[in-house]
Amino acid sequence: MASTIRVRATATGDTTEVQALIQHPMDSGFVKDPQGQIIPPHFIQQLTFECNGKAVFVADWGTAVSKDPYVKFSFKGGNKGDDLKISWVDNKGASDTTTAKIS
Amino acid sequence: MTTTDDGFLGGSASRRLILKGVSLVALTGLGILPFGPMPALAAANDKWPEDAFKQKGQAEAIKSLYGKTAEPSDQVKLDAPEIAENGAVVPISVTTTLTDVTSISFLVADNPNALAASYQILPGTLPSVANRLKMAKTSNVTAIVEAGGKLYSATKEVKVTVGGCGG
Numbered sequence A: 001m002a003s004t005i006r007v008r009a010t011a012t013g014d015t016t017e018v019q020a021l022i023q024h025p026m027d028s029g030f031v032k033d034p035q036g037q038i039i040p041p042h043f044i045q046q047l048t049f050e051c052n053g054k055a056v057f058v059a060d061w062g063t064a065v066s067k068d069p070y071v072k073f074s075f076k077g078g079n080k081g082d083d084l085k086i087s088w089v090d091n092k093g094a095s096d097t098t099t100a101k102i103s
Numbered sequence B: 001m002t003t004t005d006d007g008f009l010g011g012s013a014s015r016r017l018i019l020k021g022v023s024l025v026a027l028t029g030l031g032i033l034p035f036g037p038m039p040a041l042a043a044a045n046d047k048w049p050e051d052a053f054k055q056k057g058q059a060e061a062i063k064s065l066y067g068k069t070a071e072p073s074d075q076v077k078l079d080a081p082e083i084a085e086n087g088a089v090v091p092i093s094v095t096t097t098l099t100d101v102t103s104i105s106f107l108v109a110d111n112p113n114a115l116a117a118s119y120q121i122l123p124g125t126l127p128s129v130a131n132r133l134k135m136a137k138t139s140n141v142t143a144i145v146e147a148g149g150k151l152y153s154a155t156k157e158v159k160v161t162v163g164g165c166g167g
Helices: B002-035 B038-042 B050-054 B060-068
Strands: A007-010 A016-022 A044-051 A054-061 A069-077 A083-091 A095-101 B077-078 B092-098 B101-110 B115-121 B129-135 B139-147 B150-160
Touching: A007 A083, A007 A095, A016 A044, A016 B077, A044 A069, A044 B129, A054 A069, A054 B077, B050 B060, B050 B115, B060 B101, B077 B139, B077 B150, B092 B101, B092 B115, B092 B150, B101 B129, B115 B129
Parallel strands: none
Antiparallel strands: A007 A016, A016 A069, A044 A054, A044 A083, A054 B115, A069 B129, A083 A095, B077 B092, B092 B129, B101 B115, B101 B139, B139 B150
């Protein structure tokens, strides 16, 4: 299956800007389906970014993060061609990981 | 006459008590059901601040996450729309001129659970985050910045015309 994570990391000088878009339903547990049944909560709890094996950014998410979440941040110390590893784990224990090159 | 009155009153009072008891049991049963599977699943990830995300109110969530209270600061810049047409996707970002920032959190006061997202700003990472949040209805949005062990906040009201509960 194709990765659920789409990421763009661009280095400008010593700062690397990272934009990530993840495919995930982010069900809050408050919404009912058309049959009136509550859709159980299903959401990403933690998203981690590592550059060259060192964590640079960790997101702890609740159910109020929008479906197919998007996040943007910047960090110093990344260079063009460096590896940026992104991984998430959700409340059902599912996870995904991808590695992108900084461009 | 009086004895029958007393008997009648006593009967209705105890019946009311029983009804109360039944409805209490029903309520707790309902309340537990939707959250029943949560603790076991959340245990898979012990670093995730489960308690803070479960708090209903904003003050409780901040206290659970940081154990202290925040003071408003104009050095925290919260960028959110005045009016969000779709509460399911509200773009919100925060940036700060404060130094030594270790954490940034977003809270939506009138959501069922106030805490929306919390970000760890590790050394070398700039104190600026953009994300998209769900809002159930018009509410204050608060950004908390933890810098040098202290909490600073910025708040802005976002009007929601269509709530985020429909997904």
